[in-house]
Amino acid sequence: MSSETTTRRQLADGNSIPLLGLGVWQVPDGPECVEAVRWALEAGYRHIDTAQAYGNEASVGHALSLSGIPRDELFITTKFYPGHKDPVAEIERSLRRLELEHVDLYIIHWPQGGPTWAWHQMEKAQELGYARSIGVSNFDVSELQQVAAMANSAPVVNQVQFSPFEFRRGLLEACERMGIALESYSTLGTGRHLDDATVTAVAQAVERTPAQVLLRWCVQRGIPVLPKSTHRERIAANAAIFDFSLSDEQMQTLDQLDATGGTSAAREGKWWS
Numbered sequence: 001m002s003s004e005t006t007t008r009r010q011l012a013d014g015n016s017i018p019l020l021g022l023g024v025w026q027v028p029d030g031p032e033c034v035e036a037v038r039w040a041l042e043a044g045y046r047h048i049d050t051a052q053a054y055g056n057e058a059s060v061g062h063a064l065s066l067s068g069i070p071r072d073e074l075f076i077t078t079k080f081y082p083g084h085k086d087p088v089a090e091i092e093r094s095l096r097r098l099e100l101e102h103v104d105l106y107i108i109h110w111p112q113g114g115p116t117w118a119w120h121q122m123e124k125a126q127e128l129g130y131a132r133s134i135g136v137s138n139f140d141v142s143e144l145q146q147v148a149a150m151a152n153s154a155p156v157v158n159q160v161q162f163s164p165f166e167f168r169r170g171l172l173e174a175c176e177r178m179g180i181a182l183e184s185y186s187t188l189g190t191g192r193h194l195d196d197a198t199v200t201a202v203a204q205a206v207e208r209t210p211a212q213v214l215l216r217w218c219v220q221r222g223i224p225v226l227p228k229s230t231h232r233e234r235i236a237a238n239a240a241i242f243d244f245s246l247s248d249e250q251m252q253t254l255d256q257l258d259a260t261g262g263t264s265a266a267r268e269g270k271w272w273s
């Protein structure tokens with residue numbers, strides 16, 4: 001197996017996370033999800049990112065057990081659905097669906113009901129050995145600060161929408177100051193960013209695909225990426241991001257695509273009530 005696809009980043013709690021993962025948001029539970037995870041593992045991915053809200057943990061678990069890959073080579077993330085009450089009870093259900101004894105990362109999916117109410121039960125899930133690392137997703141700077149102020153064990157990850165078009169520089173810098181690794185979701189803009197003229201021009205210059213350029217822009221900064229695809233060739237191509245680099249000038253050209261004004265916000269609005 002290529003060691004490149006498992007290039008890792010250190011987390012503040014001493015664990016480490018592979019910079020490349022397969023995201024399975026919007027992949028229906030069933031054969032399509034099992035196949036996508038299988039193809040990713042065959043292409044060298046060792047990191048899979050799912051969530052209780054995606055409804056496909058059982059397919060992820062099935063693909064993992066079919067693969068026969070030793071558990072300690074895998075990095076599995078799931079997310080607490082904050083419409084439910086108890087992170088401990090919910091991770092027990094997740095682990096049954098995933099056919100695992102622990103996940104590597106368990107994160108609050110979004111700050112519904114406020115940023116802090118679930119945190120002590122996230123810590124409890126970690127103490128019980130259900131999750132090696134714990135973190136959050138879609139949290140703004142002030143929400144991160146509120147959690148840090150009451151935590152015994154602070155979040156080590158904040159997973160947010162992040163790409164050259166959503167270059168949340170304020171949030172990224174705050175995360176770095178707080179020892180929190182920012183992870184990127186929707187790096188490809190759920191596909192929308194792939195046709196952009198600037199991205200395409202950089203891709204032509206480096207003889208890579210637009211997807212590889214967008215993913216490389218993140219991993220070159222040490223930011224983990226979780227591209228979603230259900231196509232075997234795309235899953236494999238999206239992993240080929242560690243054998244080339246973007247010049248400083250190309251990075252800056254992409255930086256200028258930011259449409260958020262370098263925001264410290266994690267999201268443009270609330271999607272929950």
Ligand code: A2P
Nearest residue numbers: 186187188189190191211227228229230231234
């Ligand atoms: P598909 O699953 O049909 O391959 P994001 O990771 O930002 O959520 O983007 C995922 C979207 O981008 C999906 O619609 C996926 O489609 C598409 N996609 C993923 N990788 C590629 C690629 N290498 N080339 C073109 N489209 C891609």
